[in-house]
Amino acid sequence: MKIGVLMKQVPDTETKIRIKDDASGIVVDGIKWVMNPYDEYAVEEALRIKEKKAGSTVTIISMGPKRSVETIRTGLAMGADSGILIDDPALEGADCYATAKALAKVMEPENFDLILCGKQAIDDDSAQVPQMVAEFLGMPQAMVIDKLVVSDDGKKATCYRRIEGGAKEVLEVDLPAIVAAEKGLNEPRYASLPGIMKAKSKPFKEINLGALGLKAEEVGAKGAKLKVKKYFLPAEKAPGKIIPGEPEDAARALVKMLREEAKVV
Amino acid sequence: MREPDFYLLDELLTPEERMVRDTVATFVEREFLPKVNEHFDKVSFPMELVPRMAELGIFGANLKGYGCAGMNDMSYGLIMQELERGDSGLRSFATVQGALSMFPIWAFGNEEQKQKWLPRMARGEALGAFGLTEPDFGSNPKAMRTRARKSGKKYILNGAKMWITNGTIAEIAVVWAQTEQGIRGFLVEKGTPGFTTHEIKQKYSLRCSITAELFFEDCEIPEENLLPGTKGLGSALACLDQARFGISFGSVGAAAACFICARDYALKRIQFGGKPIASHQLMQEKLADMLTEITKAQLVCFRLGRLKEAGKANWSQISLAKRSNLRMARDVARTAREILGAAGIVLDFPVIRHFTNLESVYTYEGTHDIHTLILGQAITGIPAFE
Numbered sequence A: 001m002k003i004g005v006l007m008k009q010v011p012d013t014e015t016k017i018r019i020k021d022d023a024s025g026i027v028v029d030g031i032k033w034v035m036n037p038y039d040e041y042a043v044e045e046a047l048r049i050k051e052k053k054a055g056s057t058v059t060i061i062s063m064g065p066k067r068s069v070e071t072i073r074t075g076l077a078m079g080a081d082s083g084i085l086i087d088d089p090a091l092e093g094a095d096c097y098a099t100a101k102a103l104a105k106v107m108e109p110e111n112f113d114l115i116l117c118g119k120q121a122i123d124d125d126s127a128q129v130p131q132m133v134a135e136f137l138g139m140p141q142a143m144v145i146d147k148l149v150v151s152d153d154g155k156k157a158t159c160y161r162r163i164e165g166g167a168k169e170v171l172e173v174d175l176p177a178i179v180a181a182e183k184g185l186n187e188p189r190y191a192s193l194p195g196i197m198k199a200k201s202k203p204f205k206e207i208n209l210g211a212l213g214l215k216a217e218e219v220g221a222k223g224a225k226l227k228v229k230k231y232f233l234p235a236e237k238a239p240g241k242i243i244p245g246e247p248e249d250a251a252r253a254l255v256k257m258l259r260e261e262a263k264v265v
Numbered sequence B: 001m002r003e004p005d006f007y008l009l010d011e012l013l014t015p016e017e018r019m020v021r022d023t024v025a026t027f028v029e030r031e032f033l034p035k036v037n038e039h040f041d042k043v044s045f046p047m048e049l050v051p052r053m054a055e056l057g058i059f060g061a062n063l064k065g066y067g068c069a070g071m072n073d074m075s076y077g078l079i080m081q082e083l084e085r086g087d088s089g090l091r092s093f094a095t096v097q098g099a100l101s102m103f104p105i106w107a108f109g110n111e112e113q114k115q116k117w118l119p120r121m122a123r124g125e126a127l128g129a130f131g132l133t134e135p136d137f138g139s140n141p142k143a144m145r146t147r148a149r150k151s152g153k154k155y156i157l158n159g160a161k162m163w164i165t166n167g168t169i170a171e172i173a174v175v176w177a178q179t180e181q182g183i184r185g186f187l188v189e190k191g192t193p194g195f196t197t198h199e200i201k202q203k204y205s206l207r208c209s210i211t212a213e214l215f216f217e218d219c220e221i222p223e224e225n226l227l228p229g230t231k232g233l234g235s236a237l238a239c240l241d242q243a244r245f246g247i248s249f250g251s252v253g254a255a256a257a258c259f260i261c262a263r264d265y266a267l268k269r270i271q272f273g274g275k276p277i278a279s280h281q282l283m284q285e286k287l288a289d290m291l292t293e294i295t296k297a298q299l300v301c302f303r304l305g306r307l308k309e310a311g312k313a314n315w316s317q318i319s320l321a322k323r324s325n326l327r328m329a330r331d332v333a334r335t336a337r338e339i340l341g342a343a344g345i346v347l348d349f350p351v352i353r354h355f356t357n358l359e360s361v362y363t364y365e366g367t368h369d370i371h372t373l374i375l376g377q378a379i380t381g382i383p384a385f386e
Ligand SMILES: Cc1cc2nc3c(=O)[nH]c(=O)nc-3n(C[C@H](O)[C@H](O)[C@H](O)COP(=O)(O)OP(=O)(O)OC[C@H]3O[C@@H](n4cnc5c(N)ncnc54)[C@H](O)[C@@H]3O)c2cc1C
Pocket: B096, B129, B130, B131, B132, B133, B135, B136, B137, B138, B139, B140, B162, B163, B164, B165, B166, B205, B206, B211, B360, B363, B364, B365, B366, B367, B368, B369, B370, B384, B385, B386
């Protein structure tokens, strides 16, 4: 099977986010960049399928600035076979639509049997790119999947997702399809140390818009359907209140506060 | 980037070296640190992490072939740094497995011994131990009493080894003993009649590591268990060089953990004048001294790593790094402990753990004073041991 994995480099979840003075974005200096955690599940799942199906390959595809190379290499060090980075100054300011368009364009000629990705990137949390990529490529999609079974003949995939009320929904899609990973799909491996050394010599290409046959007007800030007006941090939460005393008294005090102060009961 | 990096040493590492370091750091943070206090409390090692460490390629990471990762020395050093940023016990585990058990087999074993042991040890399926120190001889192992007497196709071992890391859990012990041809190394398998072990439980340093005594009473081992390449104490010392190299890096990790903890604490803790204690000059001097010493130690490691890769690191250069960096780490841990006040004596912060651990690291692999004598001899040509 030929498997493609969409991967985005995002700030480490521990990062203290600071907003630029002009509110046009976040300050990126000093940020530690990591693989989007949901994409880690996608890479891991791809590798597990590859290990089961002899002759399979896994390609990591990312769109982002030059520094994303290191995160693609992490995927290669985990065991993926090759990487593609779409990197072009004109992509600055791309929204989900533009991103999906560029990603779809780069994947079109690859003829993947299966495309895996995370259900969302934890930086802007849009959760739209996978669906849009599916539309652009005319493929079935299965989103927020926590169990995936590919049929022996590689023609179908059974995808499990949790839905409201704790129930499970089971989807069957014809391949090629795009499947977006939810937490719980698997436990991602670490890049092995020898794998890191091997990653250096794995095929990796960087392409710009020209090579893709796309124009800046289509996919950059100019092609975006959505414009971010400003960034701001949420207001700091007021500190919580601890109600002391015996459970009965504390409960009584709590109900009183809910009624009189919060006015919610 | 791993803090502190005041002199931007990150720029001198290759992307692969940085990735190796960061991968191990993530492993330590996610898998080890959440359980470190539990093990420190009950004096044990988190054995369930052994397969994961093996999967990463940590055991014998700088050895080539036989299922080992074949990393360069700088990467190996950085692995040790990140393990010890977690805990010296975790790093000790990797040192004993790689530098002290796998390395002697790799360097002094015959092909059969290598095939039999190294792949399994790299996979963490067989654990090793290194028995050099004895109850009566630590700094002066040349005078060891453990003896291996040849009898037909066997060697008969008699004696005892003391302070042996992983002694009770090891499947294979590399044991050094006197023979007619001087000191040589032997492979002794767990369960060999006449070989018993006893764990040293009441210890107040390196509590995330297992330390044991080994006893040999007419313990018969087949002659094939001699490591044929071992020739005198020098062979044992070659293993120690491997270990000391890693320990020099490891101590930077432990010191860095203490520094970061103390700095963050000082920035938050408010005592006088409504200001954090970090705003007082006395506190700033402490932090400045810590950072200066850590930075110097990092520079020593960086250069030593590149020298070792080029095959140019000699034993006295490694001694300098072990001596200097351990003194640094011990001082940094102590200062960090001071900065935390009473909070510096409880396990809510990593400082007291590192502080007590470093007492062992200061002593094993050649005490500080023994490295002083090694350097003294390198400088003057005059040995002052006797
Ligand atoms: C936690 C732990 C784990 C260990 N793991 C292992 C292991 O896996 N394998 C192993 O073989 N050993 C191990 N050791 C032993 C360690 O290597 C020894 O403790 C160390 O070599 C010092 O020996 P000693 O404790 O017998 O002290 P001694 O040699 O008795 O030294 C006592 C003091 O005398 C000083 N001294 C000695 N000679 C001189 C001199 N000529 N001039 C001035 N001062 C001198 C020393 O510096 C020291 O301060 C471990 C030790 C510890 C604490």
